[in-house]
Amino acid sequence: MREISLHLIDIIQNSVSAKATLIVISLEINIIEDYLKISITDNGCGMNDETLKKVKDPFVTSRKTRRVGLGLSLFESACNRCGGYLEVYSKEGKGTEVIAYMKFNHIDREPIGNIQDTIVSALLNENVDIVYKHKYNEESFEFDSREIKKIVGEDLNNPEILGWIQEYIAENIQNIDGGAF
C-alpha cells in the first residue's frame, strides 16, 4: 500500500464484512510528541479469542476463495517499520477495534494520503455510518455521516452528495493541517 488512507479503506472493508453499521475512525497527528495514532472501531460481529490471536497472521482469513489474508498484516508491517505497533481488540458480538501507532517523523512512515476518497468509498456501502475524527495537535475536525443523512435522507449513493462530502472533508482537513501529510 502506498498510503495510510489505503490501509484505512482496507480495514473499513473488514468492518463492513463483519456487518458493522457504525465505524468510527480517528486519526491523530501530534507533531510535538512525534506520533501518528489511528483507531478504527466498529460495532460488527467481532471475533472470538482464538481468532483474535491469529488475526495478524497473513495465512489466516475468513474468506473462502483463498487461504491468505493480507490486510491487517500489511498494516502491521507499515507500523512496525516506522517504530510503531498495531493492536487489535475484539469481543464477539460487540465489535472490533484496531489501533495503529507510528512515529510521525519516521522516514519510512507512509504519507497519510487521500482521506476524503477513503471516506466516500466507505459510504458507498449500504447501511453503514462513518464517523471520522481528524486531530492535528490541539485542533480537530469531525465528520459524521448520520448528520448528513438527517439532511439528505438515507441514500447517500448519489454522485452529487458524495462529491459534496468529498470536498467538505478535504477542505476541513486542509484548514486544520494544510493537508500536507
Place this chain on the structure above:
Amino acid sequence: MKSIQELEAIRKKTIDNVNQRKDRTTTRIVVGMATCGIAAGARPVLLSIIDEVKKLGLPDVSVVQTGCIGVCRLEPIVEVIRPGEEKVTYIKMTAEKAKRIVDEHVVQGKIVDEYVMHVVDGKVVNDYTVQKD
C-alpha cells in the same frame, strides 16, 4: 467552504432522481475493493467512475463495491451489469479506462473489447492484450 445549505439544495434537486431510481432497472457498476484491489489502485478507479456518472448525470446507474473477485493479479477489476444483459468483467483498470467504460458501455451499450477479461477453457487468455482469432 462547502455549506450545509448547498447540501440541502442538492437534496431538493436529487430527490426526484432517487424516487425514479427505485422503480426503474438500474445498471450496476461493481468495483473490487479488497486488499488486492486497493493495492492495485481500485480507489481512484471507483472515484473516477462516480465522477463520470455525476458529470454525465446518469440517473439509472448504481456504483457499488465488492470484495475479492478471485483473480488478484488482474486487479483493479470492474464489472458492468446492464439490466437484462450478461455481466462483463473489465480488468487492469485505470481511472482513464474506467471513464471510457462509463462513456461507451454504460451509456451507449458498446462493450469496450480491449479491456474485457477473456476466458477460454477456464484460463484467462488476455493478461495484457486482446487476442484476435
